[in-house]
Amino acid sequence: MKQLRLLIGFWALSLFIASCDSGTNEVPLGELEQGVLIINEGNFSDRDGDISHYNPTTGIVKNNVFEIKNGRPYAGLVQDLVETDGRIYVVANTGKVEVVETKDFNSIGAVSQGLDITQSLVTANDKLYISDWGPYDASYNSPDSYIAVVNNLNGGEISKKILVSSRPSGMFVLGNNILVACAADKKMQVISLASDSMTESKDVEGTPVRFFEQDGKLYLFAKDPGNIYLHEINRNNRNLTLTVKIALERPTSNFARGENGELFVITSTGWPEYNDAVAKVSMTMGQVLDPAFYTGFGFYGIGYHPSTKNIYIGDNNGFQGNGTVIVVNASGQEVSALEVGRAPSGFLFK
Amino acid sequence: MLFLSLLAFNLLTFVEEISIGKQDTLDLHQIEVFSMPLDKYTFGQTVKTISEKDIKNFQGQSLADLLQQRTGLFLRQYGPGMLASLTMRGTSAGHNAVFWNGLPINSPSLGQSDFSILPVGGFDQATLHYGSGGALYGTDAIGGAVHLSNKLQFDKGHQVKINTVFGSFGRWNQSAAYAFSDHKFSSRSRIYRNHAKNNFKYTNLAKIGTPIENQNHARVEQWGVMQDLAWKISDKNLISSSIWWNLTERQIQPVMGSNDRDKQEDDNLRVVLDYFHFGSGKVWNLKTGMVRDHLEFNQSTNRTAQYFLSGDLDWDLGSKWNSKSGVRFTYIEGNLSTYAATDTRLELYQSTNFFPTESISLSLNLRQLVYEGNFAPFTPSLGGEWTVLKNENHQLQLNTTISRSFKVPTLNDRFWVPGGNLDLNPEKSLSGELGLKHDFKKGDFTGSNQVTYYHMSVDNWIIWLPNGSFWSPSNIRKVKNSGLEYFLEANQKLGLWTVGVQGNYAWNQAINQTNINDNDRAKGKQLPYTPEHKIQFKASVEKGRVETYVNHHWVGERFIGTDNTTKLSPFGIWDSGVNYDFELFGKLKGGFGVQINNVLNTDYQVLRLRAMPGRNYQININITL
Numbered sequence: 021m022k023q024l025r026l027l028i029g030f031w032a033l034s035l036f037i038a039s040c041d042s043g044t045n046e047v048p049l050g051e052l053e054q055g056v057l058i059i060n061e062g063n064f065s066d067r068d069g070d071i072s073h074y075n076p077t078t079g080i081v082k083n084n085v086f087e088i089k090n091g092r093p094y095a096g097l098v099q100d101l102v103e104t105d106g107r108i109y110v111v112a113n114t115g116k117v118e119v120v121e122t123k124d125f126n127s128i129g130a131v132s133q134g135l136d137i138t139q140s141l142v143t144a145n146d147k148l149y150i151s152d153w154g155p156y157d158a159s160y161n162s163p164d165s166y167i168a169v170v171n172n173l174n175g176g177e178i179s180k181k182i183l184v185s186s187r188p189s190g191m192f193v194l195g196n197n198i199l200v201a202c203a204a205d206k207k208m209q210v211i212s213l214a215s216d217s218m219t220e221s222k223d224v225e226g227t228p229v230r231f232f233e234q235d236g237k238l239y240l241f242a243k244d245p246g247n248i249y250l251h252e253i254n255r256n257n258r259n260l261t262l263t264v265k266i267a268l269e270r271p272t273s274n275f276a277r278g279e280n281g282e283l284f285v286i287t288s289t290g291w292p293e294y295n296d297a298v299a300k301v302s303m304t305m306g307q308v309l310d311p312a313f314y315t316g317f318g319f320y321g322i323g324y325h326p327s328t329k330n331i332y333i334g335d336n337n338g339f340q341g342n343g344t345v346i347v348v349n350a351s352g353q354e355v356s357a358l359e360v361g362r363a364p365s366g367f368l369f370k
Numbered sequence: 371m372l373f374l375s376l377l378a379f380n381l382l383t384f385v386e387e388i389s390i391g392k393q394d395t396l397d398l399h400q401i402e403v404f405s406m407p408l409d410k411y412t413f414g415q416t417v418k419t420i421s422e423k424d425i426k427n428f429q430g431q432s433l434a435d436l437l438q439q440r441t442g443l444f445l446r447q448y449g450p451g452m453l454a455s456l457t458m459r460g461t462s463a464g465h466n467a468v469f470w471n472g473l474p475i476n477s478p479s480l481g482q483s484d485f486s487i488l489p490v491g492g493f494d495q496a497t498l499h500y501g502s503g504g505a506l507y508g509t510d511a512i513g514g515a516v517h518l519s520n521k522l523q524f525d526k527g528h529q530v531k532i533n534t535v536f537g538s539f540g541r542w543n544q545s546a547a548y549a550f551s552d553h554k555f556s557s558r559s560r561i562y563r564n565h566a567k568n569n570f571k572y573t574n575l576a577k578i579g580t581p582i583e584n585q586n587h588a589r590v591e592q593w594g595v596m597q598d599l600a601w602k603i604s605d606k607n608l609i610s611s612s613i614w615w616n617l618t619e620r621q622i623q624p625v626m627g628s629n630d631r632d633k634q635e636d637d638n639l640r641v642v643l644d645y646f647h648f649g650s651g652k653v654w655n656l657k658t659g660m661v662r663d664h665l666e667f668n669q670s671t672n673r674t675a676q677y678f679l680s681g682d683l684d685w686d687l688g689s690k691w692n693s694k695s696g697v698r699f700t701y702i703e704g705n706l707s708t709y710a711a712t713d714t715r716l717e718l719y720q721s722t723n724f725f726p727t728e729s730i731s732l733s734l735n736l737r738q739l740v741y742e743g744n745f746a747p748f749t750p751s752l753g754g755e756w757t758v759l760k761n762e763n764h765q766l767q768l769n770t771t772i773s774r775s776f777k778v779p780t781l782n783d784r785f786w787v788p789g790g791n792l793d794l795n796p797e798k799s800l801s802g803e804l805g806l807k808h809d810f811k812k813g814d815f816t817g818s819n820q821v822t823y824y825h826m827s828v829d830n831w832i833i834w835l836p837n838g839s840f841w842s843p844s845n846i847r848k849v850k851n852s853g854l855e856y857f858l859e860a861n862q863k864l865g866l867w868t869v870g871v872q873g874n875y876a877w878n879q880a881i882n883q884t885n886i887n888d889n890d891r892a893k894g895k896q897l898p899y900t901p902e903h904k905i906q907f908k909a910s911v912e913k914g915r916v917e918t919y920v921n922h923h924w925v926g927e928r929f930i931g932t933d934n935t936t937k938l939s940p941f942g943i944w945d946s947g948v949n950y951d952f953e954l955f956g957k958l959k960g961g962f963g964v965q966i967n968n969v970l971n972t973d974y975q976v977l978r979l980r981a982m983p984g985r986n987y988q989i990n991i992n993i994t995l
Contacts, residue, residue, distance in 0.1 A: 063930075063931070065625075066930050066931075066977075066978045066979070067576075067625050067626070067627055067628065067978070067979050068930060068931075068936065068978065083935075084936075092575045092576075092580055093575055093576070093627075093978075093979065094576075094627075095625075095626050095627030095979055096576065096627045096628075112627070114627055114628045114629070114630075115628065115629040116576070116627060118578070129578065130577070130578045132576075132577050132578070135629070155631075158669035288839075290837060290839060290840075294837045294842075317887050318836065318887065318889075335887075335889050336836065337886065337889055337890050337891075337933075338833075338835040338887075338890070339835075339836060340833070340835075340886065340890070340892060340898075340931060340932040341890070341891060341892055341895075341898075341931035341932035341933030341934075342891070342931055342933050342935050342936075343889075344889035346889070357889060359891070359935075
């Protein structure tokens with residue numbers, strides 16, 4: 021009996037130790053692994069793009085997280101921020117990609133040679149696929165656009181450039197292919213991961229911008245001066261199967277996906293009034309719910325925070341100084357204004 | 371009305387003077403070819419001339435380098451040999467007027483000059499007018515003016531000058547000049563080539579590991595031809611003319627982290643012709659000229675041409691009054707990459723000096739410019755100097771000026787497609803300054819101190835803002851500038867030795883008074899890339915033919931954006947050099963100099979991520995026959 025009590029005691033102690041041990045294995049999330057990462061594109065002549073971090077709980081904004089962590093400026097115009105495979109890729113349209121650790125933005129690699137006007141990035145088969153407009157020609161067109169392939173997720177040398185139609189921007193990995201939205205030529209092109217070559221090219225109505233998923237379906241967002249287009253893509257044969265065309269005056273390329281099939285699209289009247297607005301659009305109803313959900317000037321980026329259901333709007337303040345992120349609620353009321361870096365243009369919600 | 375009355379009074383009085391046919395009083399037998407003195411109507415204002423020694427030591431280098439290293443002025447330099455724009459008293463790059471032999475040479479499309487493509491050697495004298503000068507010079511002179519002049523001489527016979535500069539990073543500057551003059555005719559021809567590879571080492575902050583790399587794609591190649599002529603037709607009449615062709619081809623140094631491979635070619639032709647008629651206490655000047663600029667950026671071509679015709683009468687009325695009345699007509703043609711436009715300008719100006727007592731001198735300047743039927747702001751200035759104390763050792767002088775200035779919107783501001791705004795108003799300013807100058811001389815010591823406090827308000831400041839997919843200018847900004855300038859010069863002779871000190875300090879506050887929208891945080895903040903403080907000083911020791919010097923310039927922090935949240939660190943650069951003048955065989959004179967720039971190999975940026983060279987060396991050789 022005594023031995024049995026001893027055995028039970030030992031067993032209980034083991035359970036306690038085991039439970040304590042499993043607790044110590046839980047690594048708390050780093051500060052930058054929660055909250056909102058804000059892309060600050062930067063000013064063209066100063067190349068002062070960087071990333072801000074916003075903690076919605078404390079309301080604290082930390083600017084220049086790349087420079088602070090790595091002791092050097094990012095030194096580029098940030099075009100995209102891609103989190104995948106435990107890394108964050110900071111893509112500059114000034115011809116480089118910096119690879120940083122997700123937890124603290126510690127620099128672990130880069131692609132800094134051979135790129136021109138870089139737009140976005142996806143990973144597949146342990147490789148980087150980087151969309152790039154290529155160098156401008158004499159008329160500032162982009163006839164030599166490409167997808168650069170790098171055989172290392174931490175960056176390094178470019179192993180191959182796959183030529184595509186003019187001005188590739190958004191990409192999407194679909195099975196053994198990559199879909200590429202080529203804005204200037206209004207095409208969606210397909211790159212085979214098996215051969216790292218362009219295998220298909222499909223015409224797109226409107227200027228294609230980027231891909232997104234909604235209710236398990238894959239869409240390509242496109243626009244022209246009077247409409248937005250939501251092209252549904254057949255995941256099997258990659259054909260554009262169904263198009264929702266919604267009349268919307270002067271949409272920009274900036275949109276965010278909300279809930280229940282809602283999209284928030286930045287519009288701009290341009291010269292001479294130059295009034296910007298956020299239009300609320302229903303994909304399912306195929307109509308604009310509110311063309312002036314929120315109005316103002318200098319809208320440069322937009323995002324939708326899925327847990328707070330707030331809309332984040334980047335205001336570039338005319339590129340004269342740092343920008344502002346205006347946070348508005350589902351009713352279009354301003355909740356707060358955040359002082360962020362130069363030209364806030366995009367968001368990564370974590 | 372007062373302006374027109376004064377103009378009419380002067381012209382009527384001139385007719386009367388001509389009719390009575392007084393004898394000439396102006397001495398035309400001087401060696402130097404006559405040119406209108408730049409500082410005659412500037413009582414109460416600060417006008418400084420760059421020393422001949424500095425002009426000599428900077429031969430072949432840019433005026434930007436000279437001003438950055440030897441004055442309290444700040445130049446926004448995008449790299450060595452790259453675009454360099456001047457800021458005076460905290461104003462913008464387009465708020466200073468630049469003249470070459472009296473012709474305004476700011477680009478009419480950009481509204482400013484690139485000081486990196488004005489080589490020292492393309493002029494004989496550089497004079498700086500600090501502060502508002504719109505009434506004297508016309509458009510652009512809100513923060514000040516820079517005058518580049520040629521100084522031709524008579525009675526010098528034949529003269530050949532050869533100047534060679536070798537230096538680090540592939541620098542090789544070569545110039546040759548031939549001059550001939552007798553007592554009636556003077557001619558000088560000059561040709562130069564300036565070359566720099568600019569392949570200096572720098573720390574690439576944009577790359578992982580911040581490697582030290584060689585700068586590439588920053589080569590500068592410059593050629594120029596100049597011709598000066600002067601003909602003394604008679605004791606009463608003189609014709610002088612200058613032609614300057616300058617071609618600069620540059621690989622544009624990319625900002626760190628960029629793979630840009632831009633190229634720029636600037637082709638500038640400037641021609642001026644002056645006719646002077648000397649009457650009794652008067653000088654008539656008829657001036658005509660042309661400034662043609664051809665800028666090719668990559669494959670984008672921008673051409674402008676300015677044609678000038680002006681006439682004025684400068685007149686001494688007894689011992690208490692001087693007067694100058696004039697008119698200038700300007701025709702501008704622009705064929706830019708996105709538009710073609712013309713602009714016609716007419717301006718009337720009147721300058722008057724009055725000397726009520728021996729110790730008080732006053733200048734009143736008035737100007738009205740009309741462009742394309744639009745009246746620019748009427749610009750008066752009133753300045754005075756009062757010699758408070760004058761004795762054998764000391765002279766103490768009080769200076770003050772109040773003035774208005776303006777800037778006509780540039781062709782790009784008005785006509786650029788897309789975005790040009792035809793409804794823009796001219797930028798305008800109102801400024802006042804108060805200064806004290808002390809000259810001291812005792813035995814072998816001479817010294818001069820000058821301090822000036824200024825305050826200026828600039829309104830209708832034009833800035834370009836994004837308008838959807840393009841940018842457009844608006845009269846949106848108001849700025850209050852205030853600050854202080856201090857100048858020091860002192861020389862002490864110690865037997866065969868001369869010890870000299872020269873220094874400048876500039877304190878410029880340029881405070882934005884406006885926000886462009888509710889979220890803007892620019893109001894109350896210092897303008898970007900406008901250092902509040904700049905210090906420069908030079909100490910030299912001279913004995914006989916040998917001179918050695920050490921020079922330092924320190925630039926305070928510069929904010930990158932209008933909200934002042936990010937900034938560049940201050941930097942200080944030390945330069946040193948030694949010069950030796952020699953004479954061989956009685957006729958051959960020359961100079962040999964060695965300069966070490968950035969002696970301490972300081973790593974610095976004038977503008978963000980624009981690499982600048984570390985320690986570098988230069989050898990100057992000049993020979994005169």
